[in-house]
Amino acid sequence: MPGIEVSLDALLNQLSSPDFFEREDAVKQLNEIDADEATAGLVMALEDEDRGIRELAADILVKQGGETCSRLLANFMGHHEISVRNLAAEILVRIGSEAIPALIEALEENDHDIRKFALDVLGLIKDSSVADSVHKMLDDPNENVACSAAETLGYIGTPKSVEPLLTAFKMHEFLRLQAAEALGRIGSPEAYKGLREYLNTDDPVVLYSVIEAMGKIGIADAVEELLPFLEDEREMIADAATTAVIRLTKSSDRAGYAKFSKKRLKKFLIDSLKSDDTSIVQFALQELRTWNEPGIVNELINLILKSDGEIIDQIESILQSVGQPAIEGLSIALDDAEDEGKIKLINVICKCGTIQMADQLAQYADSENPVIRESVASSLGRCGTIESSAVLRKLIKDPIGHVRSAAVKSIGWLGAGEENVDILIECLDDDFPDVREAAMGAMILVGNQKVIETFTRDINHDNPERPRLATIALGMIGEEATREPLILALSHSDPAVRRSSIEALVRLGGIDDANPIRAGLSDENNLVRKAAVTALVALEGLAAIDDIKHLLSDDDIWVRYHTIDSIGSLKNPKYSTLILPFLEDEQDILKIAAIKAIASLGDQSCIAHLRKVVADGNKDLEVAVEEATRALMEADNNE
Amino acid sequence: MEIQVNEEGKTKILSLEGKLDLANAAKLKESVIALLNEGKTQIHLNMKQVDFINSSGLGALVSLMKEVRVHKGRLTLSDLAPYVNEIFEITQLSHVFEIYKTNDEALASYNTVMTD
Numbered sequence: 001m002p003g004i005e006v007s008l009d010a011l012l013n014q015l016s017s018p019d020f021f022e023r024e025d026a027v028k029q030l031n032e033i034d035a036d037e038a039t040a041g042l043v044m045a046l047e048d049e050d051r052g053i054r055e056l057a058a059d060i061l062v063k064q065g066g067e068t069c070s071r072l073l074a075n076f077m078g079h080h081e082i083s084v085r086n087l088a089a090e091i092l093v094r095i096g097s098e099a100i101p102a103l104i105e106a107l108e109e110n111d112h113d114i115r116k117f118a119l120d121v122l123g124l125i126k127d128s129s130v131a132d133s134v135h136k137m138l139d140d141p142n143e144n145v146a147c148s149a150a151e152t153l154g155y156i157g158t159p160k161s162v163e164p165l166l167t168a169f170k171m172h173e174f175l176r177l178q179a180a181e182a183l184g185r186i187g188s189p190e191a192y193k194g195l196r197e198y199l200n201t202d203d204p205v206v207l208y209s210v211i212e213a214m215g216k217i218g219i220a221d222a223v224e225e226l227l228p229f230l231e232d233e234r235e236m237i238a239d240a241a242t243t244a245v246i247r248l249t250k251s252s253d254r255a256g257y258a259k260f261s262k263k264r265l266k267k268f269l270i271d272s273l274k275s276d277d278t279s280i281v282q283f284a285l286q287e288l289r290t291w292n293e294p295g296i297v298n299e300l301i302n303l304i305l306k307s308d309g310e311i312i313d314q315i316e317s318i319l320q321s322v323g324q325p326a327i328e329g330l331s332i333a334l335d336d337a338e339d340e341g342k343i344k345l346i347n348v349i350c351k352c353g354t355i356q357m358a359d360q361l362a363q364y365a366d367s368e369n370p371v372i373r374e375s376v377a378s379s380l381g382r383c384g385t386i387e388s389s390a391v392l393r394k395l396i397k398d399p400i401g402h403v404r405s406a407a408v409k410s411i412g413w414l415g416a417g418e419e420n421v422d423i424l425i426e427c428l429d430d431d432f433p434d435v436r437e438a439a440m441g442a443m444i445l446v447g448n449q450k451v452i453e454t455f456t457r458d459i460n461h462d463n464p465e466r467p468r469l470a471t472i473a474l475g476m477i478g479e480e481a482t483r484e485p486l487i488l489a490l491s492h493s494d495p496a497v498r499r500s501s502i503e504a505l506v507r508l509g510g511i512d513d514a515n516p517i518r519a520g521l522s523d524e525n526n527l528v529r530k531a532a533v534t535a536l537v538a539l540e541g542l543a544a545i546d547d548i549k550h551l552l553s554d555d556d557i558w559v560r561y562h563t564i565d566s567i568g569s570l571k572n573p574k575y576s577t578l579i580l581p582f583l584e585d586e587q588d589i590l591k592i593a594a595i596k597a598i599a600s601l602g603d604q605s606c607i608a609h610l611r612k613v614v615a616d617g618n619k620d621l622e623v624a625v626e627e628a629t630r631a632l633m634e635a636d637n638n639e
Numbered sequence: 640m641e642i643q644v645n646e647e648g649k650t651k652i653l654s655l656e657g658k659l660d661l662a663n664a665a666k667l668k669e670s671v672i673a674l675l676n677e678g679k680t681q682i683h684l685n686m687k688q689v690d691f692i693n694s695s696g697l698g699a700l701v702s703l704m705k706e707v708r709v710h711k712g713r714l715t716l717s718d719l720a721p722y723v724n725e726i727f728e729i730t731q732l733s734h735v736f737e738i739y740k741t742n743d744e745a746l747a748s749y750n751t752v753m754t755d
Contacts, residue, residue: 323711382735383708409731415701441730445701447694476726478660478693507691507722 008033012041015048023053031060036068043072046087047079058087062094070095070102077106077117089117093124100125104133112142119145123152131158138168138175147178154182162186166194177209184213192219199225208240215244223248230264242268246283270299278311285314297322297329304348305333305341312348319352326352331360339369346372350379358384362391370400377403381410389416396423401432408435412442421450428458428466436465440473447477456485459492467497475504483508490516495525502528506535514539518547526556533559537566545570549578561593568597576603583613592624599628604636641688642670650681650749652742656688659696671703671714680712683745687718692726704736713737717745 011033014026027045030038042064045057061069073095076088092099099121106118119137122130134156137149150168153161162183169179183191191213198210211229214222222244229241242264265287272284281303288296300315307315319326330352334345342364349357361384364376377395380388392414395407408427411420424446427439443451455477458470471489474482486508489501502520505511517539520532533551536544551563564582567575579601582594591613598606610629615621640663641656651674657663671682684700700716707714717739719727727733739745 409734412730413701413732413735415698415705437729438731444694444726444730445697445732447698472729476693476729478691479695509691 008035008037008041012037012044015041015045020050020053023048023050024056027053027057027060031064039064039069040072043069043076043088046076046084046091047081054087058091061091065095065098067098067101070099071105073099074102074106074114074118077121078109078111078114085113085117089121092121096125097127100127100130104130107133107137112140112145115140115142115145116148119148119152123148123155126156128156128158131156131161135161135164138164138172143172143174146172147175150175150178150182154178154185157186159186159188159190162188162190162194166191169194169198173206176203176206180206180209180213184216187217189217189219192217192222196222196225199229204234204237208236211237211240211244215240215247218248220248238264239268239271266296270296273299273303281307281311282314285311285318288318297326300326301329301333301345304344305337312344316348316351319348327357331357334360339367339372342367343371343375346375346379350382358388362388365391365395370398370403373398373400373403374406377406377410381406381413384410384414386414386416386419389414389420392416393420393423396427401430401435404430404432405434405438408438408442412438412445415445417442417446418448421446421448421454425454428454428469436469440469444473444476447479449481452477452479452481452485455482456488459485459489459497464494467492467494468500471497471500471504475500475507478504478508480508487516490520495523495528498523498525499528499531502531502535506538511539521547521551526554526559529554529556529559530562533563533566537569542570542572545575545578552578552582557587557590561590564590564593564597568593568600571600571602573601573603573605576601576606580606580609583609588618588621591621595621595624595628599631602632602635604632607632640666642667644670644674647746648749649679650683650746651679652683652685652746654685654688658691658693659686659689659699660691660693661695664695664699668699668703672706675706675710675712680707680710681749682707682712683715683717683742683749685718685742685745686716686720686723687742689723690720692723697726697730697732700736701732713749715739715745715748717742 011026011029014022017023017026023045027042030041030045039061042057042061046054048054048057061073070092073088073092077085079085079088092103103118103122106114109115109118115137119134122134131153134149134152138146140146140149146168150165153165165179165183165186169176169183180195183195195210195213195217198206201207201210211226214226226241226245226248229237230245232238232241246268269284269287272280275281275284288300297319300318304312304315319330330345330349334342334349337345346361346364349361358380361376361379364372367373367376373395377392380392384392389411392407392411396404396411398404398407404427408424411417411424417424421443424439424443427435430436430439443454452474455470455473458466461467461470467489471486471492474486474489483505486501486505489497490505492498492501498520502517505517511517514536517532517535520528521536523529523532529551533548536547545567548563548566551559554560554563564579567578576598579594579597582590583598585591585594595610595613598610607629610625610632613621613625615625640658643654643656645652645654653667653670655667659667674682704714715737718741719738724733727736727738737748739748
């Protein structure tokens with residue numbers, strides 16, 4: 001249509017505009033036009049000087065996919081600019097299998113770069129249907145292309161490539177490395193049989209790649225054939241053999257290790273700690289775990305400085321088993337390390353360290369770096385002693401909240417709170433919330449009379465946060481002396497305080513007079529009423545029924561739900577009559593509560609009622625009925 | 640409080656049942672210290688049946704952890720009831736103790752960490 005042609009030409013011209021927004025607009029509009037020329041324009045936009053426009057065009061092309069788009073992109077793989085070539089290849093990979101026909105065509109191109117790129121992309125798409133086309137490329141006149149073909153076959157990983165790869169390995173010396181690696185990736189018994197013939201080669205590079213591939217293929221018989229290479233004079237070969245044998249035996253037969261000289265295995269494991277491959281580092285650590293040898297300490301400590309997370313955890317446990325030499329090594333490393341390393345080492349030391357180490361850690365309490373001060377504060381709580389509390393008291397005055405918080409926690413962990421209660425009480429007024437929470441935690445651990453008196457006073461504190469925390473704290477202290485303040489808190493104006501005190505009193509047990517809790521059943525707050533129901537059932541069992549049954553008609557649905565559930569927990573069939581009406585409740589949630597309660601009460605005569613429950617397609621209801629019926633029938637059979 | 644002692648490999652498993660409060664804290668400490676004195680330094684406490692713990696109970700656990708450390712051993716906990724877990728969170732003791740969800744997870748950790 002002429003209108004579109006005009007518009008398309010204009011848009012294609014707009015792609016050369018000096019104005020970014022005009023070019024961006026052109027790309028967006030080209031996306032709206034269903035024509036090959038528009039797609040070609042989008043491919044041209046991959047040359048745009050602006051990265052944003054290139055990425056916009058790339059995303060659109062990936063969504064478009066298809067034959068024309070792929071063919072145009074395949075041509076671009078011969079582009080003079082490497083960044084454009086790479087972008088075209090990346091888009092083709094993202095397009096995936098739809099791009100395959102264009103890529104196969106590209107294998108016939110005169111430009112060897114295009115052939116090589118097409119192979120690389122096919123390797124990343126990993127579609128085994130292209131294997132036959134790639135096999136032919138192993139004989140490409142250009143060595144780089146042939147090597148890429150071998151690599152691609154390794155990524156595709158189909159066993160039918162083994163024979164062509166072995167032939168190419170035999171015929172073309174230049175691609176032996178890539179072919180061996182590909183055979184290792186494919187990992188079939190045929191690949192193993194073919195490669196083992198080359199174990200007698202004089203070429204160390206080929207031998208290295210063959211040994212490495214045999215390790216990856218994973219045929220256990222290879223261990224015997226590789227053993228002679230473990231002590232090879234050429235270090236590269238001996239290391240490859242060690243890696244291969246470990247790889248072959250680690251998942252099955254550990255006897256393979258017995259064939260290693262200890263010296264070689266140790267060297268290999270320590271070298272492996274420096275690997276960039278996390279799985280190799282973790283494997284080496286797993287092995288070193290059983291060595292318990294001071295000689296590995298320095299390597300492990302160096303590894304801490306460049307590692308994180310799980311690897312550090314593994315190192316910690318090894319250092320713990322090494323004992324004193326590890327502590328000495330950590331001590332020296334701590335003084336020499338940069339700040340970031342110090343923080344890591346301090347965290348390790350607090351798990352492996354001793355009292356002497358705590359003294360050394362204390363020296364860093366004056367560090368200018370607040371993260372180090374925080375680590376010191378935290379670590380002293382783990383590996384320090386009561387004497388460390390002097391340093392911690394100082395850190396409690398630190399200007400940084402995180403440091404103060406760590407110091408307060410540590411005072412609690414050290415059991416040093418008793419001597420520091422006044423300081424902890426002051427921390428309840430700290431500006432930093434973490435410090436206030438840490439102080440509460442530390443005071444719970446102390447739990448003495450002074451702490452109880454403080455929290456008792458806090459029940460009437462003006463700051464609304466304090467009575468809530470005080471009631472929770474008194475509940476967790478859980479000593480007899482907390483009973484009286486908790487009973488007082490039952491009449492607090494804040495419902496959260498009333499609820500916490502009910503829960504705490506029930507846990508404390510030994511309540512002779514449940515009347516103060518019974519009052520909670522008529523509390524204005526639904527959460528308090530719920531807590532009171534649970535509490536009375538826990539305290540009085542069946543005797544609570546008369547008090548709580550009126551809450552089955554409470555205004556609040558969750559109080560009704562909770563009361564049904566609590567009656568169910570009494571497991572007495574005679575109360576099923578209280579629950580049965582809820583099987584017809586208009587609220588499905590109450591129906592479900594009733595079904596579960598009836599199952600729990602164990603009244604088999606209710607099975608017929610359960611079967612009458614109208615589920616109206618509610619899956620949860622259907623499941624609840626099914627489970628309850630089954631439970632009641634099983635109980636009946638057992639009787 | 641009932642304390643049942645079992646053994647798996649080198650690890651002593653103490654299954655606790657009841658309240659871990661002032662009255663029972665001493666009993667637990669005695670049991671663990673006796674094991675440490677016998678050279679049993681890998682100790683796991685299964686807390687599945689502990690429905691209540693208070694300051695005294697927490698204090699006992701903190702002091703046991705130190706004792707185990709002095710003996711270069713290891714103390715683990717597992718199966719904390721929701722409320723007990725909440726107390727460990729509020730007191731931040733969850734950052735100090737090695738706590739596992741289940742008994743099996745705790746025992747598996749002894750199989751992978753060698754402490755002798």
